[in-house]
Amino acid sequence: MRVFSGIQPTGEIHIGNYLGAIKQWIKLQKNNECVFCIVDLHALTIPYNPKVLQKLILEKTISYIAAGINPKKSVIFVQSKVKEHTELAWLLSIVTPIGELKRMTQYKEKAEQFKVNLNAGLFNYPILMAADILLYQTDIVPVGKDQEQHVELARIIARKFNQKYGKTFQEPQAQLPKSGAKIMSLSNPKKKMSKTDNPQGYISLFDSPKEIKSKIMKSVTDTGKEIKYSPGKLGISNLLTIYSLFSEKPIKEIEKKFKNKGYAEFKKSLVNLLINSLEPFRQKRKEFQGKEKEIKNILEEGAKRAQILAQPTIQKARQKMGLI
Ligand code: AMP
Ligand code: TRP
Numbered sequence: 001m002r003v004f005s006g007i008q009p010t011g012e013i014h015i016g017n018y019l020g021a022i023k024q025w026i027k028l029q030k031n032n033e034c035v036f037c038i039v040d041l042h043a044l045t046i047p048y049n050p051k052v053l054q055k056l057i058l059e060k061t062i063s064y065i066a067a068g069i070n071p072k073k074s075v076i077f078v079q080s081k082v083k084e085h086t087e088l089a090w091l092l093s094i095v096t097p098i099g100e101l102k103r104m105t106q107y108k109e110k111a112e113q114f115k116v117n118l119n120a121g122l123f124n125y126p127i128l129m130a131a132d133i134l135l136y137q138t139d140i141v142p143v144g145k146d147q148e149q150h151v152e153l154a155r156i157i158a159r160k161f162n163q164k165y166g167k168t169f170q171e172p173q174a175q176l177p178k179s180g181a182k183i184m185s186l187s188n189p190k191k192k193m194s195k196t197d198n199p200q201g202y203i204s205l206f207d208s209p210k211e212i213k214s215k216i217m218k219s220v221t222d223t224g225k226e227i228k229y230s231p232g233k234l235g236i237s238n239l240l241t242i243y244s245l246f247s248e249k250p251i252k253e254i255e256k257k258f259k260n261k262g263y264a265e266f267k268k269s270l271v272n273l274l275i276n277s278l279e280p281f282r283q284k285r286k287e288f289q290g291k292e293k294e295i296k297n298i299l300e301e302g303a304k305r306a307q308i309l310a311q312p313t314i315q316k317a318r319q320k321m322g323l324i
Pocket of ligand 1: 006007008016017018019020021022142143144145146147180181182183184192193194195
């Protein structure tokens with residue numbers, strides 16, 4: 001199977017990204033042909049600093065490799081280096097209904113957040129994302145819950161294009177983890193954990209033990225004392241989900257372990273679990289620090305491999321649309 005997923009170069013990689021997306025990528029990479037893309041063009045749609053973008057891209061590549069992406073097995077590259085992405089985005093815009101774009105939850109949220117000087121890039125964002133996916137004849141797109149709607153739109157776009165111009169694209173399928181598809185913020189469990197949130201709300205894969213301890217101990221929990229998963233108790237349910245996924249134990253077993261024990265004891269145990277689970281990521285990232293040249297080579301090689309994979313599809317799309 002062909003697997004494709006993308007992640008933005010801005011912001012820290014947090015445990016929500018890991019449990020929602022990256023953990024699946026690492027599993028899938030064993031037996032599938034995986035393509036992972038650092039989506040710098042998508043990152044331009046919200047305010048950013050051009051002076052540090054290149055640095056962030058390199059850092060993010062190191063972080064992915066530290067998190068388990070193996071550049072010998074998977075293709076890893078930067079979106080803007082493979083021009084076929086932007087070309088296909090234009091071609092796909094021709095079959096994308098404006099009404100579908102207006103429905104997108106992420107657009108509606110961001111349009112609200114960045115009302116002043118709202119840019120068209122933010123509106124067209126899902127078309128570029130569809131191009132990313134469809135360019136590689138992708139079967140599976142491992143993502144967290146917040147991206148499910150965008151993958152669904154990529155399917156619609158593929159279908160419309162195929163109907164109008166003849167079969168060109170594979171219809172991709174989103175793959176969400178059974179648990180952990182939406183990890184909530186530690187400081188506000190009603191909101192998803194997000195890298196644009198304040199750092200108290202998320203735990204980065206590379207946070208120090210001290211930071212992990214401080215953030216978990218201060219995390220917002222609900223009134224009451226019981227360590228029990230329940231839809232009404234968002235804070236403790238979120239922490240239980242995180243505990244369960246990192247310990248690979250069912251929530252029921254964890255509830256039993258902490259029966260008649262308070263939040264503080266549960267939180268302390270979660271701190272230790274996270275410190276130990278994240279230690280290998282911190283170590284691996286250290287190994288790569290300062291190896292800028294090696295990272296640049298990996299990305300260059302990745303872009304070449306990606307372009308070879310993308311070429312037949314872009315040629316086919318151009319031809320079907322009467323451009324060749
Ligand atoms: P982003 O951080 O928006 O670049 O997202 C990268 C990947 O992580 C996407 O597949 C998202 O769906 C996923 N993701 C982001 N935030 C969360 C979260 N709080 N819980 C689970 N998955 C997430
Ligand atoms: N929009 C995704 C996010 O913010 C990133 C992304 C861009 C992506 N292109 C993609 C994810 C293609 C999956 C497939 O998380």
